[in-house]
Amino acid sequence: MVPNRPVGIVGYGAYVPRYRLPASEVARVWAGGRDEVPVREKSVPGLDEDVVTMSIEAARHAVARANIDPRLIRAVWVGSESHPYAVKPTSTIVAEALGAVPHTQAADWEFACKAGTEALQAAIGLVGSGMARYALSIGMDTAQGRPGDALEYTAAAGGAALLVGPAEESLATLNASYSYVTDTPDFWRRAEESYPSHGDRFTGEPAYFRHISAAGQHLMDALGAKAGDYRWAVFHQPNIKFPQRVAKMLGFSAEQIAPGLLVGDIGNVYAGSCIIGLTGILDVAQPGERILMVSYGSGAGSDAFDLTVTDRIEDSRDRAPLTQDYIRRRTQIDYATYTRYRHKLKT
Amino acid sequence: MELTRHWRLHNQRYSLVGEQCDRCGARLFPPRDVCPECAEPAQELFTFSGRGQVYSYSTVYSAPEGYQEYAPYSVALVQLEEGPMVTAQLTDLGDDKPEIGMPVEMVTRRLRADGDQGVIVYGYKFRKHVKDII
Ligand SMILES: [Zn+2]
Numbered sequence: 001m002v003p004n005r006p007v008g009i010v011g012y013g014a015y016v017p018r019y020r021l022p023a024s025e026v027a028r029v030w031a032g033g034r035d036e037v038p039v040r041e042k043s044v045p046g047l048d049e050d051v052v053t054m055s056i057e058a059a060r061h062a063v064a065r066a067n068i069d070p071r072l073i074r075a076v077w078v079g080s081e082s083h084p085y086a087v088k089p090t091s092t093i094v095a096e097a098l099g100a101v102p103h104t105q106a107a108d109w110e111f112a113c114k115a116g117t118e119a120l121q122a123a124i125g126l127v128g129s130g131m132a133r134y135a136l137s138i139g140m141d142t143a144q145g146r147p148g149d150a151l152e153y154t155a156a157a158g159g160a161a162l163l164v165g166p167a168e169e170s171l172a173t174l175n176a177s178y179s180y181v182t183d184t185p186d187f188w189r190r191a192e193e194s195y196p197s198h199g200d201r202f203t204g205e206p207a208y209f210r211h212i213s214a215a216g217q218h219l220m221d222a223l224g225a226k227a228g229d230y231r232w233a234v235f236h237q238p239n240i241k242f243p244q245r246v247a248k249m250l251g252f253s254a255e256q257i258a259p260g261l262l263v264g265d266i267g268n269v270y271a272g273s274c275i276i277g278l279t280g281i282l283d284v285a286q287p288g289e290r291i292l293m294v295s296y297g298s299g300a301g302s303d304a305f306d307l308t309v310t311d312r313i314e315d316s317r318d319r320a321p322l323t324q325d326y327i328r329r330r331t332q333i334d335y336a337t338y339t340r341y342r343h344k345l346k347t
Numbered sequence: 348m349e350l351t352r353h354w355r356l357h358n359q360r361y362s363l364v365g366e367q368c369d370r371c372g373a374r375l376f377p378p379r380d381v382c383p384e385c386a387e388p389a390q391e392l393f394t395f396s397g398r399g400q401v402y403s404y405s406t407v408y409s410a411p412e413g414y415q416e417y418a419p420y421s422v423a424l425v426q427l428e429e430g431p432m433v434t435a436q437l438t439d440l441g442d443d444k445p446e447i448g449m450p451v452e453m454v455t456r457r458l459r460a461d462g463d464q465g466v467i468v469y470g471y472k473f474r475k476h477v478k479d480i481i
Contacts (some may be wrong), residue, residue: 018439018480028453046458047417048438056361056455084467093469097361097455099394321477328481331441 001121003128008170009307010068010314011163013061014279015054016266016326019044023153025335030148040237042156042267044341045142049157050084052298054138056097058161062136063098066163070098074132075105075123075162078203079115080159080190082142083108094138113236114297115139116159116271121177121303123164126139131197134165141270146195147344154239154263158326159272160279171313172282172291175306176223180215185297198298200262204242207300212236212246215302216294220250223306227251231289234260234277236296238268241263252292259284265327271297280323288312305342363397363454365431366390397453399427399473403446404437413459421445425473439474443453452476472477 007062021044023037045054055078063070076095083090091106108114109122116139123135142158145151166172186207189196226234233252237245240263247257260277267277274295283293287309294304321323339345358364360453365376365391381388401446407414412447414420423445437445438456451473458470 018441046439048436048458048472050457050467052467053454053456093361096357097469099358099362099364325477325481328475330481 001179003124003174004084005128005130006167006173007124007127007164008167008173008310009162010014010165010169011064012160012171012279012282013058013320014059014158014160014276014323014326015061015140016158016276016323017045017049017327017333019046019052019333019337019341020330020334021333021338022336023217025338026153029335030152037153038241039154039267040264041133041332042154042271043158047341049142051078051080051082051140051142052084052090052093052166054142054157054159055090055094055138055161058140058159059094059098059138060135062161062163063244065316066134066165066169067316067319068134068165070100072105073098073100073104073134073136074133075126076100076138077105077107077109077119077122077136078138078140079109079111079117079119080139081110081112081115081270082139082144095117100136102330104286111301112297112299113273114268114295114301114303116275117293117295117305118297118304120162120164120275120305123162124174124177127164127166133285134163136161136163138162139271139273139275141272143270144195144342145269149195151196156266156267156269157269158266158269158276160276162275162278169312171316172285172307172309175290175308176219177306178215178219178222178304179301180211180304181301182211184300186300208236208238208242208296209246209300211248211300211302212294212296213249215304216250216292219304219306220292225306227256229290230292231287231335232260232281233257233292233313234274234281235294236274236302237261237263237277238273240264262323262327276323282309283310283317283322283324284314285309285313285315358441363395363427363433363453365393367393374429374431376427376433382469395453396428397471399425401437401445401447401449401451401473402432403447404425411473413461423451423473425451436472437474438472441480443475449456450476451477461472
């Protein structure tokens, strides 16, 4: 898909909370220390953090990098599985804190882990049609796994904000995007439940691998591109192995996915997963470099994006903290502190 | 009444929007109707940078209702770069102890929630700069 008017990313911002729970702590408590762990550690939000506060911080960085008046933003869209309210949008609070209200759209998006890139597709459409000069898309989560479940090793907190605007103001222009969706029951959470359920321990072939490789391959074919034409690639990352394997399937090397593969240090941040990976790439990318990003959301579907970095990246990058700054800002906690921070104790 | 009050204070509480005096240039937070420096009425809105330093602080172990879940926590008097002094909670301290003179920046966080069914109140707190921690 290509919009009528050329668009791109004019600003980006990441957020990762300060606290980290090593996977070895989960294994110590639930598996006698003997489980093979899918990540090194995961990020854990502080007691006063949620998707609203984390989105506000990432969004402020995106606006700072774009260096625009927030009153020109015409949509604030937040994709998440962990909105703090069941009814009352996260996005209106974020828009108010940014100073983007009242002349704007605002809505919350849901599609498991691809809610953030779904919001990005919509922002591309809104700006690309000429209805808006700027539209803000955010993917942010404070994911929860049932205590002792395999997901508890990885369910983490973090995400990123991408501000879409005209191509001539962009630090990365959009070449094209593509989406691929089927009805696949691999992972779900019913409305009244705190924790999700999944089809089996790791839902690989019919879900993750099929959707990401199809979306990525269709987009590359449509553009006549091969893996070697891209400098960088980033895929949804529920653990370290899945994105490594899907990268290989599509022909990408370990080096091409390295700066965006953050899951080992922060865990699976769900709706924020591949877009925070993209911010890790934008933090190191040089003008002219081409990037492929493909998300995955259970249920199931993938959004694929083909971007080219412009020379605007160099001025905008240092207007906000780098993603690696947040990753290195790290305070390790134990399982007991984690149960308090994540409200797992009934009082 | 409570709900209306939260709503009216949004701008000032989410992002440190205060005022700048048209006559003497003084920056005011919280916003007032009249400049305390020169008594000029009608003030321009001004968004503070959010940067400042800890002027003094104290640690709360026995928290009032609505704040117990965060105890123990530190409350600081923060001197903003632009001059005014604000009182706010320090957050993201990890294992660090607050210090007088510590450079801090504003973040928007949950202040409290009215039980499991009430509204969640968000507002400014301060924390060490991200880069000062790594
Ligand atoms: Zn005055």
